[in-house]
Amino acid sequence: xxxxxxxxxxxxxxxxxxxxxxxxxxxxxxxxxxxxxxxxxxxxxxxxxxxxxxxxxxxxxxxxxxxxxxxxxxxxxxxxxxxxxxxxxxxxxxxxxxxxxxxxxxxxxxxxxxxxxxxxxxxxxxxxxxxxxxxxxxxxxxxxxxxxxxxxxxxxxxxxxxxxxxxxxxxxxxxxxxxxxxxxxxxxxxxxxxxxxxxxxxxxxxxxxxxxxxxxxxxxxxxxxxxxxxxxxxxxxxxxxxxxxxxxxxxxxxxxxxxxxxxxxxxxxxxxxxxxxxxxxxxxxxxxxxxxxxxxxxxxxxxxxxxxxxxxxxxxxxxxxxxxxxxxxxxxxxxxxxxxxxxxxxxxxxxxxxxxxxxxxxxxxxxxxxxx
Numbered sequence: 163x164x165x166x167x168x169x170x171x172x173x174x175x176x177x178x179x180x181x182x183x184x185x186x187x188x189x190x191x192x193x194x195x196x197x198x199x200x201x202x203x204x205x206x207x208x209x210x211x212x213x214x215x216x217x218x219x220x221x222x223x224x225x226x227x228x229x230x231x232x233x234x235x236x237x238x239x240x241x242x243x244x245x246x247x248x249x250x251x252x253x254x255x256x257x258x259x260x261x262x263x264x265x266x267x268x269x270x271x272x273x274x275x276x277x278x279x280x281x282x283x284x285x286x287x288x289x290x291x292x293x294x295x296x297x298x299x300x301x302x303x304x305x306x307x308x309x310x311x312x313x314x315x316x317x318x319x320x321x322x323x324x325x326x327x328x329x330x331x332x333x334x335x336x337x338x339x340x341x342x343x344x345x346x347x348x349x350x351x352x353x354x355x356x357x358x359x360x361x362x363x364x365x366x367x368x369x370x371x372x373x374x375x376x377x378x379x380x381x382x383x384x385x386x387x388x389x390x391x392x393x394x395x396x397x398x399x400x401x402x403x404x405x406x407x408x409x410x411x412x413x414x415x416x417x418x419x420x421x422x423x424x425x426x427x428x429x430x431x432x433x434x435x436x437x438x439x440x441x442x443x444x445x446x447x448x449x450x451x452x453x454x455x456x457x458x459x460x461x462x463x464x465x466x467x468x469x470x471x472x473x474x475x476x477x478x479x480x481x482x483x484x485x486x487x488x489x490x491x492x493x494x495x496x497x498x499x500x501x502x503x504x505x506x507x508x509x510x511x512x513x514x515x516x517x518x519x520x521x522x523x524x525x526x527x528x529x530x531x532x533x534x
Contacts, residue, residue, distance in 0.1 A: 217258065225251075229260040236271055245271035245280070262288075266297045270304065278308045278317065282333050289340050299344070302337060306346040309333035313357050331357065348382035351375045355388065359395060369395035386424040390433060393417045397436055403446035410447065414440045438477060445475035449484060461491050 217225070232247035248268040252261070269284035285301045292298075311317045312330025334350040341347055355371035358364045372392035375384055382388075393416030399409050417437040421430060452467035464487070471484040 217255075221255070222259070225255050225258045225260060228254070229258075229264060232264070233267065236267055236274075239274075241271050241274035245275055245277075262292055262295060262297065265291065266295075266301065269301065273304050273308065278312070279329065282308060282329075282336070286336060286340075289336075293340075298341065302341045302344045302346050305333055305337050306350055309337065309350060310353060313353055327357070327361070342378070348375060348379040348384055351379065352382075352384040352388065355391060359391060365395045365398040369399070386420070386427050387429070389416070389420040389424060390427065390429040393420050393433065394436065397440060400440070400443060403443045404450060407444070407447050410440060410444050414444060441475050442478045442480065445471050445478035445480035445484075448475075449480040452484065452487070456487070456491075465491055 228247070228251045232244050232251055235241075235247055236244035245268060248264050248271055251264055252268065255261075258264070265284065265288040269281050269288060272278070272281035272284055282305065285305055288295075288301060289298075295301075309330045312326050313334060314330070315327060317326055331354060334354050337344070337350040338347050338354075351371060352375060355368055355375060358368035358371055362368075369392055372388040372395060375382070375388040376392055379385060379388075393413060396409065396413040396416050400406075400413055401409075403410075414437065417433050417440065420427065420433050421437070424430065427433070448467050448471045452464045452471065455461070455464035455467065468484040468488050468491075471478070472481050472488070475481055
């Protein structure tokens with residue numbers, strides 16, 4: 163396609179209109195193979211171009227007439243008609259005196275017309291053009307209400323067959339990302355975490371959501387519940403005492419943090435019970451390592467882990483087994499065998515392996531999980 167022809171098509175598209183928003187107007191002005199969501203820089207340039215237009219007195223009078231008609235339709239409850247009128251207005255008079263109010267009212271019209279997808283699209287475009295606005299709190303509130311209805315399954319599509327909960331996630335994420343200091347940001351993040359936990363049972367996703375909430379919104383009413391739910395979501399990822407010790411450690415530390423920072427938390431009893439279970443798993447994992455060393459005849463290394471089980475997790479069943487095994491081993495010399503290596507006391511989580519592997523017995527503990 164030649165350059166003059168391309169420019170002609172671009173100009174024709176811009177003149178004809180048919181775009182609901184700034185994003186779409188810029189996007190549709192490009193050839194099909196180039197269309198994509200514009201970047202921040204392109205949006206800023208295009209907004210400046212729009213704002214540089216000068217309106218005649220006739221234009222200003224016509225703008226007021228059209229805006230007032232659309233606003234009257236909205237105020238009188240004719241939401242669908244109002245939405246059409248505001249769309250027409252924005253296509254004819256971008257960046258007018260009434261642009262900010264018209265963009266907000268377009269989203270409100272779609273909201274009242276029960277077209278939440280179109281409302282979200284309009285509010286998203288509003289936030290892109292007016293990141294700081296006196297109408298921002300209203301935009302956030304309506305976005306939050308729509309997101310909650312979607313994510314709680316109170317709205318559906320295709321004659322009520324399919325839920326639109328993914329739409330709820332998208333809207334609530336937009337609230338958190340675009341209005342992070344708003345009153346509804348923490349509420350939205352809490353709803354996202356609970357959805358991942360209760361509906362999806364996606365424990366890594368839930369853990370991430372609750373950890374983000376606890377770190378970013380420490381003064382929120384959801385802070386203490388988020389600490390507990392982050393710990394619980396981590397705990398649900400633990401596969402057992404022979405699996406990833408790092409997940410167990412993360413769960414242990416998360417419950418300890420909750421108990422430390424929520425002295426009057428509603429979930430303290432459950433947190434203490436689950437922490438005791440996690441400590442038992444951690445102790446059992448260390449005991450597995452000790453028993454592996456005993457099987458290999460390396461009693462000095464085994465005693466190191468048995469002592470750790472006894473001293474760090476004294477409440478666990480594994481601690482009692484550790485004490486019994488230490489009694490059976492009896493006193494040891496002051497140095498390990500030449501082929502034994504144990505972690506230094508300041509780094510007891512370091513992996514342990516024999517310094518000189520025995521070629522007749524290739525099995526070794528895998529990253530401290532006791533091996534097989």
